[in-house]
Amino acid sequence: MRAGALxxxxxxxHARTNRRLLRRPLAAPPRCDEQVTVCVPARDEERTVGLLLGDLRRQVGVPRLRVLVLDDDSTDATAARARAGGAQVTSSHGPPAPGWLGKPAACHRLAELARxxxxxxxxxxxxxxxxxxxxAVAxxxxxxxxxxxxxxxxxxxxxxxSVxxxxxxxxxxxxxxxxxxxRVAEFSRRPSLAAANGQLLVVDAAAYAGxxxxxxxxxxxxxxxxxxxxxRRAGHRTAPADGSTLARCRMYDGAREVRDGYGKSLWTAFGSPAGSAAVLxxxxxxxxxxxxxxxxxxGRTRAWGLLGWAAGADSRATAARTAGTPGWPDSVAQPVSVLVLAALTVHSHRGHRRGALTWKGRQLP
Incomplete structure (x- = not known):
C-alpha cells in the first residue's frame, strides 16, 4: 500500500512539473508566410466537416493556406458538404490497398495531393x-x-x-x-518517448517526406x-503541446462509441498482452x-490509502486544468476511470484475438 501511494x-x-514545462502557443502569433496545407481525412463526417471548414476559412495570419479533404468512401454527404465548404475535395472509393489501414492511407493520399x-x-x-x-494554424x-x-x-x-x-x-x-x-523527451530521439494526437498534427513537410x-x-x-x-528514429524532434486554446474535439459520443473507439486500438497501445497486463x-x-x-x-493502511487516492485525484485535476476540462468531481473518480480503462483494454484484446474489431464499417487487424 505504501509503495502504491508513494x-x-x-x-x-510529475504532472504539476510537466504542466509548467508544457509548450504553449502564442495568443497572437506572427504572420506565417510559409505554404501551409491542411489535410482533412473524412469518412462519414457530414455532420462535422462543414463546421471544420468554416473554422479553416476564418483562419488568420496564414495567407498561403490550402485546404484538402479526402472523402474516404463515405456513405453520406461528406463530399458534398466539403465542396460546399470551399475545400478541394478528392474521393477515394473502396477499401484501402492491402497492407494499409484507412486513416494512414487517406493521410498518405492527401500528402501526395499537397505536393x-x-x-x-x-x-x-x-x-x-x-x-x-x-x-490555431498560425x-x-x-x-x-x-x-x-x-x-x-x-x-x-x-x-x-456522457459519463x-x-x-x-x-x-x-x-x-x-x-x-x-x-523536456527530456523533446530533446531525446528515443521513439518510446513520443506522444502525439492525430486529431491535430503539424509536421515539417520535408521531414515528413524524408x-x-x-x-x-x-x-x-x-x-x-x-x-x-x-x-524520431530518423533523428528528428517531436513534442506534444498545449492545444486547449487552439482546438477542441468530441472524439466519441456516448458509451457505445467509447467502447468501440478504444476497442480498435487499446490492444496495441502497450505493445503486447503482457505489456498491457503490466501497465494495468x-x-x-x-x-x-x-x-x-x-x-x-x-489505521496506517487507511492513511496511506487516503494519501494515494488524494495524489491520484490531484494528478487528474492537474491534467484537467491543463486541458480546460472539468476537474470536479471527475478527479475523485480516478479509480473508477482506471477500472473502466482496464475493462476496455480487455475488451480490445479479446476483439483482436477473435478478429472482431471494426471501425466505421471496416474490418481491423
Missing part, C-alpha cells in the same frame, strides 16, 4: 470533428518553428458529454502528463504515435488500490 504522489508531482502544384512547407493533419480557433506552425521540431501535436480539449466519456477521455492527456518527462510519410506507418492502428516515432497492474497499484484501502482499511 508512486501516486510521484505521479502527481502537386504548390509544394507545402508545413502539413497540418486535422480530423473532421475538430473545431479550431481562428489563430500558432501551431509558430510552435513548430520556434522549438525547431519536425512534428508538434497541440492537444485539443477533449469534450465529453463514460468523462471517465475515459481525460486519461489520454493524464497518462503522458504523469509519466512522460517532457521518413516516407504515412507510408512508413501504413498498417499502424495508432498511426499518430507511430509517425512521431518514425520521425501498475495503474491498479497506484490509482485503484489506494481508494480501496481508504474506504475499507484502517
Amino acid at each position: 508512486l501516486a504522489v510521484a505521479g502527481a508531482v 502537386e502544384g504548390r509544394t507545402p512547407d508545413v502539413l497540418v493533419f486535422v480530423d473532421a470533428d475538430v473545431r479550431l480557433a481562428p489563430h 500558432a501551431s506552425v509558430e510552435l513548430l518553428r520556434r522549438h525547431r521540431l519536425a512534428l508538434v501535436s497541440p492537444w485539443p480539449t477533449q469534450l465529453a458529454g 463514460a466519456e468523462r471517465l475515459v477521455q481525460p486519461l489520454q492527456q493524464w497518462s503522458w502528463l504523469t509519466t512522460l518527462p517532457l 521518413v516516407g510519410g504515412h507510408g512508413a506507418v501504413a498498417a499502424e492502428v495508432v498511426e499518430d504515435v507511430a509517425l512521431a516515432r518514425a520521425l 497492474a501498475l495503474l491498479g497499484l497506484t490509482q485503484v488500490l489506494p481508494a480501496v484501502a481508504a474506504l475499507a482499511g484502517s
